[in-house]
Amino acid sequence: MEAASCSAATVGNGDMGSQRDLSLVPKRLQRREQERQLEVERRRQKRQNQEVEEEKSEFFAAAFSRERAAVEELLESGESVERLEEAASRLYGLQKLLNDSVLFLAAYDLRQGQEALARLQAALAERRQELQPKKRFAFKNRKKDAASATKADAAPGAPAAEGILASPLPLKEERGFGPSWVCGFSNLESQVLEKRADELHQHDVLLTELSNCTIKLYGNPNTLRLTKARGCKVLCGPVSTSVFLEDCSDCVLAVACQQLRIHTTRDTRIFLQVVSRAIVEDCNGIQFAPYTWNYPGIDKDFEGSGLDRSKNNWTDVDDFNWLARDVASPNWSILPEEERKIQWD
Numbered sequence: 001m002e003a004a005s006c007s008a009a010t011v012g013n014g015d016m017g018s019q020r021d022l023s024l025v026p027k028r029l030q031r032r033e034q035e036r037q038l039e040v041e042r043r044r045q046k047r048q049n050q051e052v053e054e055e056k057s058e059f060f061a062a063a064f065s066r067e068r069a070a071v072e073e074l075l076e077s078g079e080s081v082e083r084l085e086e087a088a089s090r091l092y093g094l095q096k097l098l099n100d101s102v103l104f105l106a107a108y109d110l111r112q113g114q115e116a117l118a119r120l121q122a123a124l125a126e127r128r129q130e131l132q133p134k135k136r137f138a139f140k141n142r143k144k145d146a147a148s149a150t151k152a153d154a155a156p157g158a159p160a161a162e163g164i165l166a167s168p169l170p171l172k173e174e175r176g177f178g179p180s181w182v183c184g185f186s187n188l189e190s191q192v193l194e195k196r197a198d199e200l201h202q203h204d205v206l207l208t209e210l211s212n213c214t215i216k217l218y219g220n221p222n223t224l225r226l227t228k229a230r231g232c233k234v235l236c237g238p239v240s241t242s243v244f245l246e247d248c249s250d251c252v253l254a255v256a257c258q259q260l261r262i263h264t265t266r267d268t269r270i271f272l273q274v275v276s277r278a279i280v281e282d283c284n285g286i287q288f289a290p291y292t293w294n295y296p297g298i299d300k301d302f303e304g305s306g307l308d309r310s311k312n313n314w315t316d317v318d319d320f321n322w323l324a325r326d327v328a329s330p331n332w333s334i335l336p337e338e339e340r341k342i343q344w345d
Helices: 002-076 081-100 107-131 135-141 146-154 298-305
Strands: 183-189 192-195 204-211 214-217 223-230 233-238 242-246 252-257 259-263 266-274 278-281 284-290 317-319 332-334
Touching (some): 107 278
Parallel strands (some): 204 223, 242 259, 259 278, 266 284
């Protein structure tokens, strides 16, 4: 009897287990079906996104090529200030097109676009310089004979003629930073350097070979390039287009701009407001924080720069030496909040 009871109990438990298994089968099938449908939807969405990005990339390539050709034509035939200003306006639109497209452009296409813009900006500045009157023409109004004027102009170390501003940065074209129209500072150590808004407005600024200097740039420059700086603090008002850092170390930079590119730089803190994604290449020890520098008149400078103060992508950084999307680059990081207190004055 007991054996029969045990057998019956065993059969009963087996029936209950089978019933439980049968009740679970539909749920498992339903879950697998849901997972399958989600995977199908994910693939469809991925394919659709790829098609959209391809369409955007094709539109960008066509629009960028068309506008670049238009700017090049204006620069080649730019025999008047009006045509150069039209070229500058279209170049600004080209810059905005690139900035608005950084989210879907491949790194190579982005780099090619930035290099093309840099060449056009340099060409525009060179054409503007060609249309400006030469400094030596100022001697015509002075009561000196041609021989003495030529001698004064050519004498090494001679003071600048009255009414003519001597350039603080005698650049050479072979350096690769453009002709002498660029303003800025070079080859200085342990100094406090400043430029005011009227000196900087829509000029291209070059700071090179500086050591342990503090540089304050009040106003709205067109571009800013900082190269071969060591232990410097650079504070700059809103830059209309691009900021470039190259071969710098142990610096602090505060800047607002359309785009930022950093090359061969290390151990540098950047307080940044940027419209597009910042780019680092061959760098290490770069730290980012939001732009906090302030000075009287900065609101007016922002208005003149065309930058949108409500848009700041300071945490969006592309490292051209780090292609892993799911792992953070070891070459840059966010500056901790407790380390952002900087004495700007």
